[in-house]
Amino acid sequence: MxxxxxxxxxxxxxxxxxxxxxxxxxxxxxxxxxxxVNDEAPIRRRSSxxxxxxxxxxxxxxxxxxxxxxxxxxxxxxxxxxRAGRDGTLAPVGSTISKGVGRELxxxxxxxxxxxxxxxxxxxxxxxxxxxxRFIVNVHxxxxxxxxx
Amino acid sequence: xxxxAKANPHRAEFEAIYQRHTREVWAIVYxxxxxxxxxxxxxxxxFLRLWKQFQDGGEILNPRAWLLRVARNLAEDHAKSAxxxxxxxxxxxxxxxxxxxxxxxxxxxxxxxxxxxxxxxDRLAPADREILTLRYALDYxxxxxxxxxxxxxxxxxxxxxxxxxxxxxxxTGQGVVP
Numbered sequence: 001m002x003x004x005x006x007x008x009x010x011x012x013x014x015x016x017x018x019x020x021x022x023x024x025x026x027x028x029x030x031x032x033x034x035x036x037v038n039d040e041a042p043i044r045r046r047s048s049x050x051x052x053x054x055x056x057x058x059x060x061x062x063x064x065x066x067x068x069x070x071x072x073x074x075x076x077x078x079x080x081x082x083r084a085g086r087d088g089t090l091a092p093v094g095s096t097i098s099k100g101v102g103r104e105l106x107x108x109x110x111x112x113x114x115x116x117x118x119x120x121x122x123x124x125x126x127x128x129x130x131x132x133x134r135f136i137v138n139v140h141x142x143x144x145x146x147x148x149x
Numbered sequence: 150x151x152x153x154a155k156a157n158p159h160r161a162e163f164e165a166i167y168q169r170h171t172r173e174v175w176a177i178v179y180x181x182x183x184x185x186x187x188x189x190x191x192x193x194x195x196f197l198r199l200w201k202q203f204q205d206g207g208e209i210l211n212p213r214a215w216l217l218r219v220a221r222n223l224a225e226d227h228a229k230s231a232x233x234x235x236x237x238x239x240x241x242x243x244x245x246x247x248x249x250x251x252x253x254x255x256x257x258x259x260x261x262x263x264x265x266x267x268x269x270x271d272r273l274a275p276a277d278r279e280i281l282t283l284r285y286a287l288d289y290x291x292x293x294x295x296x297x298x299x300x301x302x303x304x305x306x307x308x309x310x311x312x313x314x315x316x317x318x319x320x321t322g323q324g325v326v327p
Contacts, residue, residue: 029175033189
């Protein structure tokens with residue numbers, strides 16, 4: 001049984017042995033890490049458990065944020081203007097939509113160049129006495145209805 | 150400053166186990182990954198789990214075998230998580246030669262030899278790498294290696310001799326003279 005080659009023997013060390021020893025010994029941590037442990041807490045180390053906790057907490061935070069956004073949207077939904085219908089009317093032409101005191105919308109059809117039509121809402125914004133009234137005008141083209149074959 | 154809590158009665162035993170076996174555990178993991186940082190992380194994790202066992206009052210008859218088994222399992226788990234993260238085995242970090250200053254030619258050749266050696270070691274079986282690591286990192290003899298790996302000393306001699314021969318042939322085939 002041959003003994004393992006050792007640099008402590010009187011014979012010249014094999015080159016491969018020297019290289020292997022040099023490689024492995026260079027990889028070992030220097031100084032060797034000391035034991036850090038106390039009786040209350042485990043050894044300090046990089047913890048994957050903390051990452052898992054933060055991951056679940058993060059998901060909870062995202063879900064809560066989405067819930068708050070949904071509730072806020074539902075609560076404010078009344079303030080958002082409704083979309084126009086297929087023919088561009090929000091309400092029957094000629095009727096009046098009230099948006100509060102002094103703010104009334106009266107949609108009406110108006111002709112456009114080229115024979116087309118549009119639904120027009122004009123909203124007067126009340127101002128102070130003596131001020132010129134201001135208007136907001138929204139125009140929606142009436143989509144053309146193709147004749148059925 | 151005195152510790153304010155009641156000392157764990159197993160603390161002294163745990164510290165003794167740490168002093169005796171920490172390098173062996175590191176070596177076993179290093180042989181699997183050929184990465185010193187990964188080996189250090191997994192070694193610490195293995196001892197952390199041992200400490201938790203002591204705190205929970207668990208009794209371990211053979212701490213060395215327990216640690217080596219836990220370390221091997223953790224090393225395999227690391228392989229699976231590395232595959233999920235990277236889509237392949239975690240990249241080895243040892244093949245490059247980093248030069249901070251201008252090296253003499255001999256040093257550069259030496260570094261290239263070591264780089265090639267690491268590549269060839271990566272191709273060896275993990276069991277062979279374990280024997281090489283225990284032999285050349287810790288200077289263990291055949292009996293000590295056999296005790297750790299649960300094989301007989303003859304098998305240690307044979308496998309070590311074969312691994313060295315294989316490495317030497319491959320390096321020579323690459324034109325690298327160790």
